[in-house]
Amino acid sequence: MKNSKAIFLISSVLSSLLLSAEPSAFGAGDLTSPNPYGLTSNEKVILDTKKKLHKVAVKSNNQGNQLDSLRERIDGLQSIIESLSRKAHNNKINLNKQAQLNQQNNQNTNEYENRLSELIKANEVSIAQQKILMTEMSKLIDTINAQYVSKDEFNTLVKDVNDFKDLIAKELKARSKKPPVSKFKSKSSGKIATEAKEFFNKKYYTKAIESYEYLIKKNYKPAYAHYMIGEMNFRRKNYSNAISYFKKSSALYAKASYMPKLMLHTAISMDKTGDKAHAKAFFKAVISKYPNSAEADTAREYIQQ
Numbered sequence: 001m002k003n004s005k006a007i008f009l010i011s012s013v014l015s016s017l018l019l020s021a022e023p024s025a026f027g028a029g030d031l032t033s034p035n036p037y038g039l040t041s042n043e044k045v046i047l048d049t050k051k052k053l054h055k056v057a058v059k060s061n062n063q064g065n066q067l068d069s070l071r072e073r074i075d076g077l078q079s080i081i082e083s084l085s086r087k088a089h090n091n092k093i094n095l096n097k098q099a100q101l102n103q104q105n106n107q108n109t110n111e112y113e114n115r116l117s118e119l120i121k122a123n124e125v126s127i128a129q130q131k132i133l134m135t136e137m138s139k140l141i142d143t144i145n146a147q148y149v150s151k152d153e154f155n156t157l158v159k160d161v162n163d164f165k166d167l168i169a170k171e172l173k174a175r176s177k178k179p180p181v182s183k184f185k186s187k188s189s190g191k192i193a194t195e196a197k198e199f200f201n202k203k204y205y206t207k208a209i210e211s212y213e214y215l216i217k218k219n220y221k222p223a224y225a226h227y228m229i230g231e232m233n234f235r236r237k238n239y240s241n242a243i244s245y246f247k248k249s250s251a252l253y254a255k256a257s258y259m260p261k262l263m264l265h266t267a268i269s270m271d272k273t274g275d276k277a278h279a280k281a282f283f284k285a286v287i288s289k290y291p292n293s294a295e296a297d298t299a300r301e302y303i304q305q
Helices: 002-020 041-105 109-147 151-176 189-201 205-217 222-235 239-252 259-272 276-289 294-304
Strands: none
Touching: 041 109, 041 151, 189 205, 189 222, 205 222, 222 239, 222 259, 239 259, 259 276, 259 294, 276 294
16 A cells, blocks of 8 residues: 555656656647557656556556455454454363263263254364365455566666656756857848858868758848758768758859859759769850850869769
């Protein structure tokens, strides 16, 4: 019963912690749902622990009911044994009295034997009833032993719950923290664009990309920002990423002055990724659209190769 109370308290604590966590958007990560989905790795572990607690609680409640039933049977058995003990004592007294009477007058021998036989039968019936009760009690004890939650198992469960309480507390604490203030907040978009170009010229590509990504979020000259990020990915030989940014830049503003280089570098990126057919088509487009440009000369060299 102590295990059952402890499990109930632990379940209550864990449930309150789970309910206090902010549910994910549109129901994803809702641990109170009958069929939760979109769970994080921590939420899956928490859900699994919650199910284990429920099973152990049910198991412990069943054991409590069985123990109550066993106590009632034991109380009944104790009453029967006490009654048998009193009967045996009375029988002994009666037998002694009968023996004294027989010794005194040596009469009524047949009556003595009849009464003795009746007493023996009565004792045999009582003993048979006692054996039946003992058999039923033995079966009940075997059932409880088979379903008993061991001390080690219970202590392990308590440790797991405490660990997950700490995990949930850390997650709630992390969610309550305010997001860091952006380093771009106090600067104008024009100032950030100037700094981004300076980073690019110095080949500080990581800082430059961070600045251009911020400008894209602010919708400040997004076509040029996409082109510049594409150029830095091209120089880093991240050709697939370069193609993606070049494509977005072209879709935003197809008449930009940097279009010859954008198309040439797109073609080279396709060639490097193994897309030879599309690369050749882009080289020809550069030559056709910008025949007198340096990019067209480079495109002719790639076609000849």
